[in-house]
Amino acid sequence: MLTADMDWVISPSWQGCGFASEAAQAMLEWLRSNGVNRFTSHILPAICASIRVAQNQALQATLSRKDGEIRWESQSPPSEVADVRARQGAVDFALVQRDGQRARLLISLPSSGAPQYWLYADPSDTADWVSQLLIWIDEEVFTGGLSGSRARLNIAGDSYVITENYGWRLEGAAEHARLSAAAAAGPSGWHAGGLN
Structure with a gap:
């Protein structure tokens, strides 16, 4: 990303005239047209004019602070959730990427005992x-997409991407077995095991 x-x-004599907002908007449009889809800015809480510029560009304040400045950010999601269905012990939803690729995911809830x-980190x-x-x-869909390289399962005519403890990639049967064994799926996912 x-x-x-x-x-x-x-x-200060030019604040409130809209120049900074207009320049920031033009810069965002140019960056988006060149493939940038996430924007950040660090603003001191006392600089109200800069906060207004950030808000005008749909940046949101985060809890992150550095040298007294608040981190503001905006992100264009690489995918959208198109449909959500409640299942026993799981949430079933469809993801649609910007490029139109689509797949469903079945995410087990913690109460199910599934990995x-x-x-x-412990939530x-x-x-x-x-x-x-x-x-x-966001990381998996953006970097690997919902392409044919993903392990999939067809359930009642819907194509589900199979979640794996190392992500959704399926490089080949041997690599899949090696990564699955190394990851030792558990409540901490990938971080519970290691590659030896």
């Missing part, structure tokens, strides 16, 4: 569990 970190400075492959609460899942989906 390509990221651009943006900053702007405008003289939670996407967890990179502190439900929101953290969902956040880790969305990060994993």
Whole structure:
């Protein structure tokens, strides 16, 4: 995922005229046309004019701070959730990528006792569990896509990408077996095992 970190400075006598917002908008449009789909900026909380510029560009304040500055970010998702179905012990949903590739995913809930492959740390609460899942989906879908290289299962006419403890890639039967064994699926997913 390509990221651009943006900053702007405008003289106090020109603040409020819209110049910074207009320039930021033009820069975002140019960056998007060149494949950048994630934008960040670091703004001191006391700089109200810069906060307005960030808000005008649909950047959102995060909890991340560095040298007193708040990190603001915007992200164009690589995929969208098109359909959600409740299943016994799982959530079943369809993902559609920007390029039109489509697949369904069946994600087991923690209460099912099934491996939670996407967890990179013990979740502190439900929101953290969902956040880790969305990060994993975003990274996996964006980098590997929903292409034919993914392991799939056809269920009642729907094509499901099979989630694996090392991601969704299927390089070949031997590589799949090696990675599956190395990952030792468990509550900590990939991080529970190791490649020897």
